[in-house]
Amino acid sequence: MSHLFEMVKRFKLYPRQVEWLGFRALAVGSVLTITPIFMVVIYILVQGGPAISWGFLTQMPQNGMREGGILPALVGTLYLTLGTAIFSVPLGIGAAIYLSEYSSDSSLTRIIRLAIINLAGIPSVVYGLFGLGLFVIFLNFGTSILAASLTLSIMTLPVIISTTEEALRAVPQSFRVVAISLGATRWQAIRRVVLPQALPGILTGVILGLERAAGETAPILFTGAAFFLPRLPQSPMDATMALPYHLFVISTQVPGMPIRIQYGTVLVLLTFVLGMNIVATVIRSRARARRQW
Amino acid sequence: MEKIVVENFSLTYSDGAESLQNINLKINEHTITALIGPAGGGKSTFLRAMNRLNDLADVAALSGHLYINGQDVLDPKTNVIQLRRTVGIVFARPLPLPLTIYENVSFGLQAAGERRKAVLDEAVERALRQAQLWDEVYDRLGDSAFAISGGQQQRLCIARVLALQPEIILLDEPTSALDPISTAKIETSLLELKEKYTIVIAPHNIQQAARIADDVAFFLQGEVVEFAPAEKIFTTPKDRRTLDYVQGRFG
Numbered sequence: 001m002s003h004l005f006e007m008v009k010r011f012k013l014y015p016r017q018v019e020w021l022g023f024r025a026l027a028v029g030s031v032l033t034i035t036p037i038f039m040v041v042i043y044i045l046v047q048g049g050p051a052i053s054w055g056f057l058t059q060m061p062q063n064g065m066r067e068g069g070i071l072p073a074l075v076g077t078l079y080l081t082l083g084t085a086i087f088s089v090p091l092g093i094g095a096a097i098y099l100s101e102y103s104s105d106s107s108l109t110r111i112i113r114l115a116i117i118n119l120a121g122i123p124s125v126v127y128g129l130f131g132l133g134l135f136v137i138f139l140n141f142g143t144s145i146l147a148a149s150l151t152l153s154i155m156t157l158p159v160i161i162s163t164t165e166e167a168l169r170a171v172p173q174s175f176r177v178v179a180i181s182l183g184a185t186r187w188q189a190i191r192r193v194v195l196p197q198a199l200p201g202i203l204t205g206v207i208l209g210l211e212r213a214a215g216e217t218a219p220i221l222f223t224g225a226a227f228f229l230p231r232l233p234q235s236p237m238d239a240t241m242a243l244p245y246h247l248f249v250i251s252t253q254v255p256g257m258p259i260r261i262q263y264g265t266v267l268v269l270l271t272f273v274l275g276m277n278i279v280a281t282v283i284r285s286r287a288r289a290r291r292q293w
Numbered sequence: 294m295e296k297i298v299v300e301n302f303s304l305t306y307s308d309g310a311e312s313l314q315n316i317n318l319k320i321n322e323h324t325i326t327a328l329i330g331p332a333g334g335g336k337s338t339f340l341r342a343m344n345r346l347n348d349l350a351d352v353a354a355l356s357g358h359l360y361i362n363g364q365d366v367l368d369p370k371t372n373v374i375q376l377r378r379t380v381g382i383v384f385a386r387p388l389p390l391p392l393t394i395y396e397n398v399s400f401g402l403q404a405a406g407e408r409r410k411a412v413l414d415e416a417v418e419r420a421l422r423q424a425q426l427w428d429e430v431y432d433r434l435g436d437s438a439f440a441i442s443g444g445q446q447q448r449l450c451i452a453r454v455l456a457l458q459p460e461i462i463l464l465d466e467p468t469s470a471l472d473p474i475s476t477a478k479i480e481t482s483l484l485e486l487k488e489k490y491t492i493v494i495a496p497h498n499i500q501q502a503a504r505i506a507d508d509v510a511f512f513l514q515g516e517v518v519e520f521a522p523a524e525k526i527f528t529t530p531k532d533r534r535t536l537d538y539v540q541g542r543f544g
Contacts (some may be wrong), residue, residue, distance in 0.1 A: 180389050181346055182401035182453060184377040192400070193390055292439035293391060 002114055041274075050218035050263025065228060066238055066257055075173050076145075077272065079233065080224070083149025084156055086215045091153070092160030096202075099161070100168040101190055120158035125218040126156045132222040138178055139225055146231025146236040148265055152213040161213065163205025165199040172293055199288030207280040215273050217244040227253070243269040295463065296322040296491045297343070302357035302367075304342060306350060311335050313342070314515045320508070325483060325492045327506035327523070329499055331544045334512035336495040338410070340425030342461045343493070345373045352402065361461065378405060381454030385466040389438030394430050397438045397449055401457040416456045424452035424481050444475025451482065461484065464494040477481035479503050499539055503527055511535045 013021075031097045059069030095112075112155035130152025141147040171194045195202075217225075225245040233240040247265050250257050297320040299357060307518050313335045320326050328336040341347045341375050342359060357515070358365050363500060366376055367458055378401065398417045399407075421427040425450040432439060447467060455464055464483075468476040476497070483492055483505055495501040502509055502523065509526040511534075513516045517525065519535045529542040530536045 042375070102412075173325060174386075174388050175348065177349060178384070178390055179400070179404070180349065181344065181382050182404060183372060183457065184400070184404040185426045193392070197391055244328055248368050292437060 004239045005100060041270070044263060044270060047259070048263030048265075048267030051260045052267060057266055057268070060230070061228070064260070065254055066239070070243070070246060070261075070268060072229055073241040073243045073246035073265070074268060075232055076169070076225075076242040077240070077269075079145050080148055080220065080242055081210050081214045083145055083236065084152040084163075085206070085210055087150060087153035088156040088160055088209065088213075092157050092206075093164050093202060093210070095157070096161045096164035096168060097190065097195075100165045101194070114137060114170025116158045116161055118164070119154070122155075123218075124155060124216050125221075127151055128217040128222050130154070131219060136223055142237065143222070143224050143226070144237045145224055145233060145240050145241045148220040148240070148242075149236075150218065151219045151223045155219055156209040156213045159209035160205050163208065164202045167205065168194060170201060171197045197291075199281050204280045207276050211276040211280075212272050214276070215244055215269065217248055220245060231253070243272070294322045295319050295491070296361065297506055298358075298360040300358040302359055303344070303355070304347070304352060305339060305352040305354045305513050306338075308351060311338050314336055314516045316517050318510060318517060318520055320491065320493060322491050323489075324507040325487050325494060325505050326494045326498045326510065327502035327512050328423075328493065328500050328512055329526075330512035330518075330538065331363045333514075334466050335515040338463050339512070340382065340465050340495060341460070342367075343369070343463060344377045344382055346382065348373065359442070379459050380461045380463060381455060381457060381459040382447070382463040382465065383447070383450050383467045384385050385426045387443050387450055387470065389449055391448050392438060393435050393437050394441070394449060395434040398452050398456050400453060404531055405457070416458075417452075420452040421449075423455050423482070423486065424448045426452055432504065444471050444478065447471055448476065448479065448482070451479070452506060457487075459490065461493065464492065466497050468497045476501075480500035499541075513538070 038116065056069045056070055057074060060071055062068030068228070077280055082254050099109060099112065119207055130153065131147060131154070134151050135141045135147035139147075141150075162170055175197070176186075176189045176194045179193050181188065213219075222237055226239040227241075229241055243265065247262070247269065250265065251262055297318070299316050299318040299320075302316040303314050312334045314544060316335075316339065320480045323537070326433075328339065336537075338347070341350075343366065355367060357367070359367050361376070362382065384393045390400060392400065393540060395417055396403075399413045400493060405521075407416075408544050413515075418427060420432075421430065429445060430436075430449075433440075438446065441449065441476055447470070450464075451467070454509065468479055471479070482499065483494070486492060487507075494505070495505070508520065509523045510520040511526065511530075511532075513534060519530055521530070527536060527539055530539065
């Protein structure tokens with residue numbers, strides 16, 4: 001520090017100038033952090049853009065996946081996302097309501113919270129192996145959309161629980177007290193006052209959680225993803241192709257794969273995930289603009 | 294007729310915040326009783342005990358009796374939901390719910406299971422008229438409750454309580470966040486409302502107590518030092534501390 005002061009003295013910089021330099025340095029840093037994102041998106045748009053056509057999205061892969069489209073992978077990812085939502089959204093929101101509105105601070109709730117935090121830190125491949133052991137083998141679901149969705153649900157739950165809890169906590173305590181003082185039950189206060197206010201925050205968390213599930217490869221690797229299927233999945237007990245795994249397959253497992261199709265697939269996956277992200281951002285900023293407290 | 298009878302009522306919070314010791318009071322029907330005294334004396338705690346809103350706080354110990362209409366509301370078997378419909382409360386800051394004006398006023402009735410639109414409409418209009426707010430908001434009942442002024446919001450909060458047709462209305466410094474004109478409006482409506490209801494108020498200041506109260510209880514450090522008709526408290530109080538407080542020597 002003293003060294004810095006010496007320098008400042010020697011160059012006779014005024015505090016105002018030091019501040020100016022400091023802010024410029026911070027601005028450069030901020031720009032640097034977002035540059036890679038733009039480079040990735042632009043590169044993929046340029047490389048993958050020409051591959052995108054109606055046929056690419058609606059046709060089955062042909063000639064050992066070297067031609068044709070990515071329909072089964074796209075549909076599979078939609079199914080998996082939907083399946084994950086069915087299990088993780090009600091369970092996650094319910095758990096969050098219990099934790100933030102009903103439970104008192106006991107050793108049980110502390111253990112639950114600790115478990116949720118740790119659940120979020122587990123590497124995704126571990127979820128994959130766990131899903132293989134529990135859903136695929138022990139519960140005998142086979143490699144299926146069901147087993148993969150359940151595995152992705154467990155991975156998504158911590159995100160949904162913690163963002164929902166945060167959204168509930170952001171609603172002022174006074175709203176609950178007022179509702180209860182008017183003869184409402186705790187549940188009526190939550191349903192009629194707290195939940196509607198927390199809904200945008202909850203939705204944001206749900207979307208972010210599902211978006212992560214949609215882009216994961218490892219958890220579905222052993223539980224439901226197929227290398228190649230000649231037809232679309234017919235039931236939740238069927239295995240399915242999925243965009244992230246399909247990408248892995250066509251990038252590493254198929255010799256002579258046209259690079260155009262690889263980047264086209266990346267572009268579709270990225271659009272899917274970023275699209276969900278943008279929806280979440282719009283919901284949040286709209287709700288913030290409308291909020292009155 | 295005695296509406297509220299408090300016998301040897303004591304309460305302590307687990308965090309050691311303002312507690313109450315051995316409170317004895319008899320509050321008559323159709324009167325305004327003012328609870329005066331310096332901050333931290335237990336006025337809010339006492340108000341919140343009457344409709345068991347204290348259940349939401351961390352109460353460590355509770356003893357004595359608090360009879361409303363002859364029923365001890367501290368009895369664990371008390372139907373607290375029903376109690377809160379009978380004993381309504383208005384808080385210090387205007388606290389509208391994030392709903393429309395109409396929904397705020399009808400909230401209690403809807404929570405009680407009332408679905409009929411005609412009944413709700415009628416109750417909303419009656420309550421808003423009683424709170425002297427109807428003329429100002431009748432044409433925008435569907436607007437957000439946050440869209441009206443602070444004084445209007447506080448009258449909305451009174452209307453919200455009145456819609457439930459309670460018997461007792463508790464007010465915890467209801468005008469502390471309001472300008473003098475809004476304060477005067479609220480005081481006027483309280484004087485009218487006491488014909489139908491029993492009102493217990495922690496006033497914003499002693500002058501407010503003098504303007505509207507029939508009886509006054511002086512709370513000091515969790516105890517009721519003196520409880521008497523207002524003119525007696527303000528002219529010839531029995532206790533030296535009461536005299537010092539009403540004459541502004543401390544507080």
